[in-house]
Amino acid sequence: MSTPKHSTHKGPSLARRASVALAPYASNTVAAVVLRFFLGGTMLYAGVDKALLDPRFLQADGVGSIGETLRYFVTSGGPLAGLVEAVALPQPVLIGASMAGAQLLAGASLLTGSWVRYGALLGAGISLSLALTSTWGVSPYYYGNDLPYFVGFLALAALGDGGALRLGAPAPRGHNPERRAALVSGTGVAAGIAVLLVLDRSRAVSMITGGGTPTPSPTPGASATSSASPTSSAPTAGTVISGAPSLAAGQALNFSAGGTDAVLIKDGSTYRAFERACTHAGTPVDWQEGSGDFLCSNHGARFSVTGQVTNPPANRPLRAIEVSVAADGTVTYRR
Numbered sequence: 001m002s003t004p005k006h007s008t009h010k011g012p013s014l015a016r017r018a019s020v021a022l023a024p025y026a027s028n029t030v031a032a033v034v035l036r037f038f039l040g041g042t043m044l045y046a047g048v049d050k051a052l053l054d055p056r057f058l059q060a061d062g063v064g065s066i067g068e069t070l071r072y073f074v075t076s077g078g079p080l081a082g083l084v085e086a087v088a089l090p091q092p093v094l095i096g097a098s099m100a101g102a103q104l105l106a107g108a109s110l111l112t113g114s115w116v117r118y119g120a121l122l123g124a125g126i127s128l129s130l131a132l133t134s135t136w137g138v139s140p141y142y143y144g145n146d147l148p149y150f151v152g153f154l155a156l157a158a159l160g161d162g163g164a165l166r167l168g169a170p171a172p173r174g175h176n177p178e179r180r181a182a183l184v185s186g187t188g189v190a191a192g193i194a195v196l197l198v199l200d201r202s203r204a205v206s207m208i209t210g211g212g213t214p215t216p217s218p219t220p221g222a223s224a225t226s227s228a229s230p231t232s233s234a235p236t237a238g239t240v241i242s243g244a245p246s247l248a249a250g251q252a253l254n255f256s257a258g259g260t261d262a263v264l265i266k267d268g269s270t271y272r273a274f275e276r277a278c279t280h281a282g283t284p285v286d287w288q289e290g291s292g293d294f295l296c297s298n299h300g301a302r303f304s305v306t307g308q309v310t311n312p313p314a315n316r317p318l319r320a321i322e323v324s325v326a327a328d329g330t331v332t333y334r335r
């Protein structure tokens with residue numbers, strides 16, 4: 001009598017199937033396209049931000065201006081401090097415009113796949129000069145963002161354009177899994193950058209709903225804070241900040257502004273609201289009732305009650321959120 005036979009064949013393992021599915025991604029083409037889209041998208045955004053979105057940047061003086069940034073580079077004591085003082089400081093606006101132009105050029109080169117090695121070397125030069133000035137004093141070094149960008153640009157300069165997704169290149173014939181993988185990865189990175197831009201609400205929202213450009217500071221160095229006092233406001237639509245009316249002068253209240261970590265401070269009889277993200281590297285700042293300012297516990301940046309930087313390494317004010325006070329004392333914010 002024979003016993004029934006059972007098949008012992010189980011098919012390819014999960015690991016094997018995953019490695020087959022991911023095989024097209026294990027190529028220089030995909031690596032180059034991912035680096036091109038991320039680094040190129042970031043350069044383009046940085047250039048557009050400096051040239052168009054931030055009305056303070058191309059100014060010789062004032063918080064957030066290129067002039068103030070260069071002065072910070074000099075005092076930060078990096079290896080290029082002397083060069084910055086001698087060459088850049090006397091002509092800050094020209095230097096700021098050149099920096100924005102170089103970033104736009106590098107971004108366009110990488111995104112379109114044109115002269116990618118040169119674009120990557122330009123990006124590496126920009127990142128290295130910032131690593132030797134802006135983030136030279138950051139310790140440990142891995143908190144500084146310019147060094148990883150420098151290494152990424154060098155890797156891309158070695159890889160080249162990857163041979164895919166180049167503007168104007170002839171379309172390849174037939175099915176090419178490597179090209180398809182590059183297309184999927186490139187689209188994913190571009191979508192990721194788009195999401196990051198949307199999450200950068202104070203600018204993205206103001207560009208979409210605020211009539212085209214963000215509102216500049218009235219004068220260099222003046223407060224860019226949106227504030228409201230009970231006597232000056234008219235009833236406006238907005239989202240109520242619960243608990244605000246019970247705040248005493250000098251007290252702060254953390255709240256969520258449409259998913260963004262925010263803080264409301266009562267400065268005398270005036271309410272001011274800010275995103276809590278430190279403008280150096282994003283750590284939430286905390287209101288210090290004793291000293292009457294905001295402290296970032298990560299690297300020690302401090303911001304005044306109006307959101308202005310009073311202690312580096314941050315060099316931009318906290319991002320303000322518009323608030324208003326109704327006649328009944330209700331405080332609302334608008335984004």
Ligand code: FES
Binds near residue numbers: 279297301
């Ligand atoms: S994250 Fe560096 S000082 Fe705030």
